[in-house]
Amino acid sequence: MSHQDQATEDRFFSDEPEFIKAYTFDRAAMTQFEIDLEKSRQCASLAANFGLTLPCYCYAMSLAKDNVKDKVNATHVAITRDGIKYVVDFHKTGMRCDCLDQGKVSKTVAFSKITDADIEEPAGKSGPCLCCMVDNVLTSVNVDTASSGGPRGHELSIDGLSDPNQFKADVWSMIRGDGVNGFTSNTAGRQVNAVPAMERGGKSVMERMDELEKMKAKGYVNENEYDAKRKDILSSA
Secondary structure, three states, rough: OHHHHHHHHHHHHOOOOOOOEOOEEOHHHHHHHHHHHHHHHHHHHHHHHOOHHHHHHHHHEEEEHHHHHHHHOEEEEEEOEEEEEEEOOEEEOOOHHHHHEEEEEEEEEEEEEEEEEEEEEOOOOOOOOOOOOOOOOOOOOEEOOOOOOHHOOOOOOEEOOOOOOHHHHHHHHHOOOOOOOEEEEOOOOOOOOHHHHHOOOOOHHHHHHHHHHHHOOOOOOOOOHHHHHHHHHHHHH
C-alpha cells in the first residue's frame, strides 16, 4: 500500500459524516482477476456459439476490460462511527453508452448489527465451465448480521483489500468499544444485539450456551456479561 493510495481513499470519504478510517484495495490484482474471469466467460461463449466470430470476441473483451477497471476503481470501503461503509461509485457498464451508466451505490452495516466478521482465504477456481476456469486469488472479508446467511448469503463480502487482517481487527475493535484512531462507535457503551439475537427461535439451553461461548470467544461479551448471561440461561432450564 502506498501513501498515495491511502490519501486517495481518505479524500473519497472526506465528506462522510463520522468518518474514521478508509482502506485500500489491491486494485491491480482485482482488475487482473476480473479480466481473466471475463476472458473465461467469453471463451466459453465463443465455443458454445459458432456464430460468435473472433472480432466480436475482441470487441467484447475490449469493453469488458474498460468496465472492469472502472468498477474496480469505483470500489471503496471505510469505517465510520456508525459502521462499515461500502461504496461502488458511478461507473460505465455494458456497451459504455450513457443509458447503461451505473449510479453510485452505497451500503452501511451498523456495528450494532454485526454478528460475525471473518476472513476467507482464496482457494479453488472460478469460471463458467471446467475448461475455462481461473484461480481464485482474492482474499475476502465476510460480514454477517442476524438476518444474513443461508440462501441470502453474507450481509457484505469485500474482496481484494490490501490488508484484510487489519480491516477485520479494526471492525472487531469498534464492536468491542475499543475504537480506532481514537474514535469509538456510536454504539459504544451499549450492548450490541448479538446476545439477544440468540434468544430467538426457542433454542435449547445447550444451544444457547454454545452460542454464548462463541460470542465470548469473538469478543462480543466481557467476563461480567458472560457470567450474567450464563446464569440467565441456566436459570431458564
